Amino acid sequence: MSPEHLTFMRRALEQAQLAPDHNDVPVGCVVVVDGAIVSLGENRREIDHDPTAHAEIVALRRAALSLGRWRLDEATVYVTLEPCVMCAGALLSARVRHVVIGAVDEKAGAVGSRYHLLSDPRLMHEVEVTYDVLAKESAALLRHFFESRRGLSDN
Secondary structure, three states: OOHHHHHHHHHHHHHHOOHHHHOOOOOEEEEEEOOEEEEEEEOOHHHHOOOOOOHHHHHHHHHHHHHOOOOOOOEEEEEEEOOOHHHHHHHHHOOOOEEEEEEOOOOOOOEOOOOEHHHOOOOOOOOEEEOOOOHHHHHHHHHHHHHHHHOOOOO
């Protein structure tokens, strides 16, 4: 596993840890271009009252504003949880080059678990994907969040 992937996924995990502060599911995202972070995002649905405010959408919007363009074809996106259908569609629309994923999402994942949107040759763009980068840490963060919401955690 590349040191670069580990470094940027750790930053995505840091972003994910911000989401529970506003009652959102801990998912974080980092957009990187030429080895530099151009934007960060965490789930913000609850605080923004926005059903589209997933970490990936937040980070893609910020990256587009920062770079002054919607095409992010040089970008690598690091996300702690496998993107859903909406987020996979946004990644395709932004023409992202590479997506690095922490934990898989067996229930709603659209990048290999349920659907394969980023590698579907029938669509306008295909994205390189790397799986399981700090997957255990990403999954543990999610598990702890949901356990604490259900009152099952000692913390």
